Amino acid sequence: MSILKVEHLSKKIGKKEILKDVNFEVNEGEILAFIGPNGAGKTTTIKCILGLQKMNAGNVFINGYDIKKDFVKAISKVGAIVEAPDVYLYLTGYENLKMQASYYDDIKEEELTRVIKLVGLQNRIHDKVSKYSLGMRQRLGIAISLLNFPNLLILDEPTNGLDPEGIKEMRELLVNLAKNGVGILISSHNLSELESFCNKVCIIRAGEIIADEEINKIKNISENKYIIKVNKTNKIKDKDLKVIDDHYIEVIKDEEGIAKVIKELVNNNINIYEVKKETLSLEDAFINIAGGNKID
Amino acid sequence: MINLIKNEFIKILKKKSFYIVTFIFILYAILTNVIYKEMNVLNYFDGTTIEYLEEENKSLDLNNEDDLNIYVENLASIDEIKYQDNKTNSDKALITKYIYPLLIEKYTYQYIDKNEELRQEIDLQIKEYMDIIDKQDWTYFPKLEINNLENRLKDETNLINQNRMNDLIKLKEYRINNNINYDTNNYLNNAINTVELDLYEYYNLKNMNNLDDEQKDRLDYLEEEMTLNKYILENKKDILSSSNLNAVLKNFSGEFGLFILIYLIMISSSIISEEFNKGTIKYLLIKPHKRGTLLLAKLITILLFIPLIMIFLSIMEILIGGMILGFNSLSIPVMIYDTVSMSLKSYNIFTYLGLNLLSNLPIYLVLGLASLMLSTITLSTSAASTLTFLIYLVGNIIANLALTFKFKIFKLFISLHWDFSYLVNLNNNPYNIKPYISIIVVLIYLFVIYLTTYLVFTKRDVKNI
Numbered sequence: 001m002s003i004l005k006v007e008h009l010s011k012k013i014g015k016k017e018i019l020k021d022v023n024f025e026v027n028e029g030e031i032l033a034f035i036g037p038n039g040a041g042k043t044t045t046i047k048c049i050l051g052l053q054k055m056n057a058g059n060v061f062i063n064g065y066d067i068k069k070d071f072v073k074a075i076s077k078v079g080a081i082v083e084a085p086d087v088y089l090y091l092t093g094y095e096n097l098k099m100q101a102s103y104y105d106d107i108k109e110e111e112l113t114r115v116i117k118l119v120g121l122q123n124r125i126h127d128k129v130s131k132y133s134l135g136m137r138q139r140l141g142i143a144i145s146l147l148n149f150p151n152l153l154i155l156d157e158p159t160n161g162l163d164p165e166g167i168k169e170m171r172e173l174l175v176n177l178a179k180n181g182v183g184i185l186i187s188s189h190n191l192s193e194l195e196s197f198c199n200k201v202c203i204i205r206a207g208e209i210i211a212d213e214e215i216n217k218i219k220n221i222s223e224n225k226y227i228i229k230v231n232k233t234n235k236i237k238d239k240d241l242k243v244i245d246d247h248y249i250e251v252i253k254d255e256e257g258i259a260k261v262i263k264e265l266v267n268n269n270i271n272i273y274e275v276k277k278e279t280l281s282l283e284d285a286f287i288n289i290a291g292g293n294k295i296d
Numbered sequence: 297m298i299n300l301i302k303n304e305f306i307k308i309l310k311k312k313s314f315y316i317v318t319f320i321f322i323l324y325a326i327l328t329n330v331i332y333k334e335m336n337v338l339n340y341f342d343g344t345t346i347e348y349l350e351e352e353n354k355s356l357d358l359n360n361e362d363d364l365n366i367y368v369e370n371l372a373s374i375d376e377i378k379y380q381d382n383k384t385n386s387d388k389a390l391i392t393k394y395i396y397p398l399l400i401e402k403y404t405y406q407y408i409d410k411n412e413e414l415r416q417e418i419d420l421q422i423k424e425y426m427d428i429i430d431k432q433d434w435t436y437f438p439k440l441e442i443n444n445l446e447n448r449l450k451d452e453t454n455l456i457n458q459n460r461m462n463d464l465i466k467l468k469e470y471r472i473n474n475n476i477n478y479d480t481n482n483y484l485n486n487a488i489n490t491v492e493l494d495l496y497e498y499y500n501l502k503n504m505n506n507l508d509d510e511q512k513d514r515l516d517y518l519e520e521e522m523t524l525n526k527y528i529l530e531n532k533k534d535i536l537s538s539s540n541l542n543a544v545l546k547n548f549s550g551e552f553g554l555f556i557l558i559y560l561i562m563i564s565s566s567i568i569s570e571e572f573n574k575g576t577i578k579y580l581l582i583k584p585h586k587r588g589t590l591l592l593a594k595l596i597t598i599l600l601f602i603p604l605i606m607i608f609l610s611i612m613e614i615l616i617g618g619m620i621l622g623f624n625s626l627s628i629p630v631m632i633y634d635t636v637s638m639s640l641k642s643y644n645i646f647t648y649l650g651l652n653l654l655s656n657l658p659i660y661l662v663l664g665l666a667s668l669m670l671s672t673i674t675l676s677t678s679a680a681s682t683l684t685f686l687i688y689l690v691g692n693i694i695a696n697l698a699l700t701f702k703f704k705i706f707k708l709f710i711s712l713h714w715d716f717s718y719l720v721n722l723n724n725n726p727y728n729i730k731p732y733i734s735i736i737v738v739l740i741y742l743f744v745i746y747l748t749t750y751l752v753f754t755k756r757d758v759k760n761i
Contacts, residue, residue, distance in 0.1 A: 043760050050582045052758040076584035083761055086575030090310050099306065102299045103583035144579065 001028045002061075003152045003183035004049065009058035011044055011207075018044050019207045022058070026152065026183040026200075031174060033194040033215075034187040035283060036204035042187045045204065046082055046156050049185075051075065062152055076104075079150035081158055085141020089130040093121060093140050096129060100144045107147055115143040118173060134161030142170065146177075153177065153184045159193055171197050191283050203283060211287050223254050225284065229274040230265065238264065252284065300585070300593035301600070308563055308601070317562060321555050325613050328544065328551050329620040335539045349374050358407075368407055372399035379426065386485075387429050389478035394437055395429075398422050434477050438468040460499045467492055470529060483534040487525040494518050520633040527640055533628050540625035541617040545610075545649050549656055549717070552609055557688065559605045560660055564598045564667035565680035568753065572675045578758055587754045595746065598664045606653045634722040641722060648720070655716035658738045662714055663688055665742055669749040672756075698727055713737040 004026040011019040019041050026032045036042050047053040049060050051067050051074075060067040065074035087096045094112070101107040116125050119139040129137060138161050145153060153174075159167050174184055175197050188194055191201060195215065203211040227250055233243045241261065242250040251261055258275070265272055308314060349370040356363040376396045380388045398418055405415040428436045445461050445468075452458050467488050470476075476484045501507065501515040528535060537543055544551065568591075571577035580590060614626075630648040631640045643651070663684055670680035691711030698706040706712060712727050713734035725731070 047758060047760070050578075052578060052581055054755070054757060072584045072586060075582055078582065080582055082578045082582075082758075083575065086578060088307065088310075088576055089574075090312070091306075095306075095310070099303050100579060100583075102303060103580075103585065 005061040031184045031198040032200045033198035041207040079145030080154040081141040093125040119143045225278045227276045231271040304597035325616045368403040386477035386479040487528040541621045542625035564664045566677040569671040651720045658714040665745045
């Protein structure tokens with residue numbers, strides 16, 4: 001069942017188009033990795049979803065409710081961290097949690113203990129947040145976003161500041177939540193952090209979604225990236241070959257494929273000096289199977 | 297909604313700035329009360345020293361008539377100071393009242409009229425009076441004056457003068473019967489002196505026909521002063537004292553109004569902008585509440601905060617002032633002179649304080665909401681607070697200008713409408729504006745300011761960092 005549905009979302013600031021026709025969906029129990037470099041529009045998308053920014057066109061449905069028309073109902077089962085876990089620094093972790101809980105109807109005291117335990121903050125929860133490290137604030141932020149038993153969790157770069165141990169714990173926590181039917185949207189500029197536990201990937205560049213696929217499709221991928229050094233690149237016409245400069249080209253193929261490319265280059269009277277095999281980054285692999293050399 | 301308001305109060309009370317301002321307020325209140333206390337010790341000595349007077353006399357040209365008069369006055373003053381040495385406050389006052397004129401006379405005979413015989417006569421008189429003062433027999437002087445007045449009364453035919461003299465006799469009898477010496481720190485003595493001083497002018501003006509505006513104002517003033525002082529003498533209550541807790545509380549708005557403003561601006565100029573600047577607004581805006589509800593909670597917080605901070609500061613001042621000035625004066629009523637009925641209205645000090653603060657409430661409501669609006673529009677706490685102070689200052693300037701320049705356009709400004717303290721003090725509105733008009737203007741201002749805030753707040757994007 002679809003928990004979050006983003007349809008034709010567009011956002012302009014001034015004349016600049018920040019988001020262009022963004023579409024994706026998060027279903028029950030799914031962990032969607034929302035990947036893109038800084039400035040690609042990840043945070044803006046998240047803010048539009050949560051009603052923190054107005055959209056110029058498009059719709060966002062959470063649990064079937066339109067965020068624009070039915071904000072209170074749409075948002076009530078959402079937990080989120082946007083940009084950073086910005087809580088009140090002059091309050092303790094516990095006071096923060098208690099205050100955030102009081103904005104919902106009947107969240108009991110036991111729930112606070114439950115989420116504190118979930119994120120492992122028991123020992124420091126009564127310290128002022130101003131004394132917390134970024135990692136601890138991140139944990140507190142996750143605790144806050146779990147207070148209202150959300151079925152949609154939106155986390156904006158939650159791994160920032162977390163140590164490897166913390167990332168591992170968070171991963172286990174999120175996988176567990178997903179098993180219980182929570183849909184999770186988690187953004188990052190680096191897919192490798194998320195690939196081990198997400199089941200869908202959505203890549204955004206310059207405000208456009210350029211890939212939106214199941215993660216399984218690349219799990220058993222046999223393609224690799226090859227860098228080929230040649231005497232000249234100006235005669236190369238094949239669209240699969242990406243010219244880097246006068247002497248280097250880049251190509252993503254499996255073993256049979258690279259053999260064909262080499263044969264073709266030879267047939268075209270191009271001298272090959274070197275063929276180097278590189279492991280393909282997940283993002284490149286993704287964009288590749290999503291059918292685009294749309295990068296840049 | 298109650299939870300939302302409660303949260304806003306937690307945020308206010310958990311911030312350091314609240315306690316820093318409270319600390320400064322306590323220091324300021326201590327200082328203010330100490331100053332009031334010090335006003336009690338009226339130093340009789342006016343600061344002129346014998347050395348100074350002697351020095352001045354050396355420089356005078358005794359052939360010049362004006363200089364000669366100054367010379368004589370200085371000699372009298374030097375003697376007066378010498379006589380007053382080591383005397384009680386009451387005796388010092390007696391010396392000034394009865395000996396100093398004789399000293400002037402004495403030196404006039406000596407240096408101007410050059411009449412040795414009369415001078416010696418006066419000298420004897422001075423000696424006699426000083427002996428009486430030394431014997432602590434101060435009642436001699438009012439008795440002497442009663443005698444004189446009674447003698448003059450026998451020949452007096454003018455009814456007004458007769459009344460005046462009878463009043464004077466009554467005052468002096470009152471002094472003797474109630475054992476009120478001339479101590480300038482005794483409020484009953486001061487009340488007698490004030491009435492004695494005003495009587496002559498008062499009777500004159502009261503029985504004159506065709507008073508001009510200035511004379512009318514003066515008569516109103518005297519009427520008020522006489523009524524208040526007569527009340528003091530009749531009820532033996534120190535209602536005009538300027539050096540007790542009662543006096544500080546009477547001036548509460550004047551002394552501490554600035555602090556109400558500081559607290560208010562501190563809260564209302566940051567209540568929105570700080571959430572945006574620190575990013576905490578994001579958690580707030582993704583809670584299941586409409587933006588309008590969240591804003592309303594903040595508005596109600598400010599509305600509740602104003603009376604609460606007034607009560608808080610009043611209690612602090614009563615405690616601090618009580619410790620410095622004593623709590624006794626709290627039982628003294630506040631007497632307000634009603635210019636229309638020419639009578640006194642009595643308030644309990646707490647009622648008066650409460651009504652005065654209430655009458656200032658519109659000032660703080662308008663400024664609080666203006667600050668909230670500016671904070672929402674600019675998202676800058678410093679800009680919002682500075683601009684709000686500016687509105688307050690400019691408002692006061694316009695209100696003052698409007699007293700002199702009767703331009704109609706001034707009546708559109710809120711600062712001519714937001715202060716209702718004239719009602720509590722039974723004065724006329726200084727701009728001839730009816731209270732209900734002012735109430736309507738204040739409400740319109742509040743509505744427009746809140747509407748603007750609402751529109752900006754509900755439409756605002758939370759910008760990316």
